[in-house]
Amino acid sequence: MRGEMWGQFGSAIASFMCIWAMVNQYFPHYLRASIETRFQKLANYFNPYVQITFHEFSGDRMKRSEAYKSIENYLGSRSTKQAKRLKGDVSQESHSLVLTMDDHEEVTDEYEGIKFKWASIKTIRESKSISFSPPQDEKRSYRLTFHAKHRKTATETYLDRVLREGREIGTRKRQRKLYTNSPSDSYGFKRTMWSHIVFEHRATFDTLAMDPKKKKAIMDDLVTFSKAKDYYARIGKAWKRGYLLYGPPGTGKSTMIAAIANFLNYDVYDVELTAVKNNTDLRKLLIETSSKSVIVLEDIDCSLELTGQRENRDEEKKEEGQEIKKDGAQEKEEKKKGGVTLSGLLNFIDGLWSASGGERLIVFTTNHVEKLDPALIRRGRMDRHIEMSYCDFEAFKVLAKNYLSLESHPLFGAIRSLLEEIDMTPADVAENLMPKTVEEDAGVCLGILIEALENAKAEARKKLGEKEEKLEAEAEQGQEEEKAMFTKKKKKKEKRESNGKGWEGSESES
Ligand SMILES: Nc1ncnc2c1ncn2[C@@H]1O[C@H](COP(=O)(O)OP(=O)(O)OP(=O)(O)O)[C@@H](O)[C@H]1O
Ligand SMILES: [Mg+2]
Numbered sequence: 001m002r003g004e005m006w007g008q009f010g011s012a013i014a015s016f017m018c019i020w021a022m023v024n025q026y027f028p029h030y031l032r033a034s035i036e037t038r039f040q041k042l043a044n045y046f047n048p049y050v051q052i053t054f055h056e057f058s059g060d061r062m063k064r065s066e067a068y069k070s071i072e073n074y075l076g077s078r079s080t081k082q083a084k085r086l087k088g089d090v091s092q093e094s095h096s097l098v099l100t101m102d103d104h105e106e107v108t109d110e111y112e113g114i115k116f117k118w119a120s121i122k123t124i125r126e127s128k129s130i131s132f133s134p135p136q137d138e139k140r141s142y143r144l145t146f147h148a149k150h151r152k153t154a155t156e157t158y159l160d161r162v163l164r165e166g167r168e169i170g171t172r173k174r175q176r177k178l179y180t181n182s183p184s185d186s187y188g189f190k191r192t193m194w195s196h197i198v199f200e201h202r203a204t205f206d207t208l209a210m211d212p213k214k215k216k217a218i219m220d221d222l223v224t225f226s227k228a229k230d231y232y233a234r235i236g237k238a239w240k241r242g243y244l245l246y247g248p249p250g251t252g253k254s255t256m257i258a259a260i261a262n263f264l265n266y267d268v269y270d271v272e273l274t275a276v277k278n279n280t281d282l283r284k285l286l287i288e289t290s291s292k293s294v295i296v297l298e299d300i301d302c303s304l305e306l307t308g309q310r311e312n313r314d315e316e317k318k319e320e321g322q323e324i325k326k327d328g329a330q331e332k333e334e335k336k337k338g339g340v341t342l343s344g345l346l347n348f349i350d351g352l353w354s355a356s357g358g359e360r361l362i363v364f365t366t367n368h369v370e371k372l373d374p375a376l377i378r379r380g381r382m383d384r385h386i387e388m389s390y391c392d393f394e395a396f397k398v399l400a401k402n403y404l405s406l407e408s409h410p411l412f413g414a415i416r417s418l419l420e421e422i423d424m425t426p427a428d429v430a431e432n433l434m435p436k437t438v439e440e441d442a443g444v445c446l447g448i449l450i451e452a453l454e455n456a457k458a459e460a461r462k463k464l465g466e467k468e469e470k471l472e473a474e475a476e477q478g479q480e481e482e483k484a485m486f487t488k489k490k491k492k493k494e495k496r497e498s499n500g501k502g503w504e505g506s507e508s509e510s
Helices: 002-026 029-046 066-082 148-173 212-226 229-234 253-264 279-287 300-306 308-319 328-337 342-350 393-404 412-421 426-433 442-509
Strands: 049-055 086-090 097-101 106-111 114-124 138-147 177-181 194-198 240-246 267-270 293-297 360-366 384-387
Touching (some): 049 066, 106 148, 253 360, 279 342, 426 442
Antiparallel strands (some): 049 138, 106 114, 177 194
């Protein structure tokens, strides 16, 4: 019965196609449009299916539609399994092979027991003008077909899922970028404020040597942040989070930034503050950053030399009664150099100027946290302060695993006790662990590290000895000086007393 019905429906479609071909051939254009509308109405009346079309280029013709790209991503794996004709290409973004269903192919997707049909459509527009870019005449789209009774599910949940999943696949696949700001002077016609290269830093949280508990807490914080869009919207805050990474050179601050970017799949914007002319340019830079990005200001204490801190120093000088002499040229030079002020930077962080929203992580690094203006790093601006410190045994184990594929070794005990006594940065430990020749096996590398630690220990002892000697000498000298002072004072007193007696004596005598 059902088969018969489908047969009738099929022959109706065939007759319709026949009539349509005749109409196309014999009727003038204005009549064709009117007949098409009427036919469409008739077909809609009998057709129980709903169709939704997503065009590749819609509205802004220069840009591929986001929905189309998401659907393409979503259908990717389904097409590879189901479609008989596939198109292969190498993605410009990720340089990897991308397979999509060829034109006029169909795949079926199932959601909550409902079948959704996706077809890739290509229409060719007859163009009378000569064009060198064929895509203008070829229009592609994806067409979704489903039964009218599932309209609610399709429009309210299914399509939402398709677009969300497609976007996520796109984010995972995309090649991330490392942006650096061009010097302010070079902005001009068609010059962008940022130049970029492909971000290829391989650091991950797995390879980052630090206390595992601290590492886990940071990763949890990042995950919570990246999923907290609604939360930030509800509390009316810009969706951003500030991290301050501080510690001595070579403790992994830059490595941590790369690990964060890789973990969250974010782009990295490395802001070179000294190349920014003024607060306005800084603001423009922020506006030009994309969502899902880490904005990095490295060695912030050095950058601030040009700005707030310099002003503070001037004020300090004023307080000390020193005159601040600046000739015209010097002032001009300072204006040129230090256009970015502390308040400009604070505005930058607060995202006051970024009405565009979107998830952004702002990271400052410094070797001297104590030098920073408290306003710059207060909670709310820099939400997390993370100390990157010298290599302890837990961090060493991560490095040993990365560099030597070792989980344990008889020499680990000696290294553990040496690391408890000696401050060595992960960068130095890593350098010692790295095999210098192909003959060096893990044992040799560990031996080299032990030797370096022992040398550092001997050096530290020597320095301590010298310091103690110096202190002793200073103390001795101090004692001598004190003694001399005491004797001098005593002599003075005796002299005064003897003078006094003489006066008293003369008094009585008179
Ligand atoms: N915690 C760490 N885990 C893994 N590797 C590390 C770590 N710290 C340093 N390294 C290694 O040392 C090198 C230098 O580290 P990095 O540049 O991250 O240090 P930094 O703290 O940013 O130093 P600086 O303050 O000078 O900028 C890295 O390339 C990395 O190989
Ligand atoms: Mg660094």
